Amino acid sequence: MNAILNNNDSGVSGVFVCFATVILISMICVLSLSSMSDDSDAWIGEEFIQGDITYQITSDSEVKVINVHDQIPELNGDMIVNYGNNDYKITRIGAKVFQNCSSLSKVVIPKYIVEIGEYAFYSVPVKELIIPINFNIGAAETKLSSFFFAV
Numbered sequence: 001m002n003a004i005l006n007n008n009d010s011g012v013s014g015v016f017v018c019f020a021t022v023i024l025i026s027m028i029c030v031l032s033l034s035s036m037s038d039d040s041d042a043w044i045g046e047e048f049i050q051g052d053i054t055y056q057i058t059s060d061s062e063v064k065v066i067n068v069h070d071q072i073p074e075l076n077g078d079m080i081v082n083y084g085n086n087d088y089k090i091t092r093i094g095a096k097v098f099q100n101c102s103s104l105s106k107v108v109i110p111k112y113i114v115e116i117g118e119y120a121f122y123s124v125p126v127k128e129l130i131i132p133i134n135f136n137i138g139a140a141e142t143k144l145s146s147f148f149f150a151v
Contacts, residue, residue, distance in 0.1 A: 041084070042086060048084075049069070050081055050083070052070040052072055054066050054069065055090075056094075058091065058092065061087070061088060062088055062089050062091040063089070064115075065090060065092070068101060071101055071102065071104070072104060073106070074104065075107045076108055077109065077111075077132075078110065090112060091112045092114065092117075093116045095117030095119060095120060096117070096118070096122065097117065099119055099121070099123060100122070100124070101121075102124070104124050105128065106126070106127065106129075107126050107129050109130065110132075
């Protein structure tokens with residue numbers, strides 16, 4: 001009789017384990033689908049446009065300016081952009097981003113900038129350049145192309 005009880009016990013245990021596994025897998029699927037629909041989950045490498053500027057996400061809290069879609073009169077030094085309910089510091093300006101932007105006459109470098117790419121402002125008639133006081137050109141993490149403001 002003991003052998004029969006053990007078989008029944010393991011049958012009930014097996015059904016319970018199978019049922020618990022199905023519930024657990026269902027919960028994981030529901031959680032995965034709900035997180036996929038959340039707009040705040042941007043990924044590194046994702047690009048987005050705000051105004052006339054395209055940004056690329058480079059970390060959980062930083063972006064790089066990678067393109068300008070129209071002639072803009074000034075780069076106003078905005079340091080933070082918001083995308084998908086996240087705030088990102090502008091830390092990099094890509095190569096040739098503002099090249100030949102003939103209407104750009106004022107540039108305010110954002111204080112979080114650590115990299116300005118080659119020819120970023122090539123052939124741009126900048127009349128006013130404002131660099132933040134705490135901008136450390138000599139810092140190891142700051143990378144400025146020697147030609148970023150070539151004319």
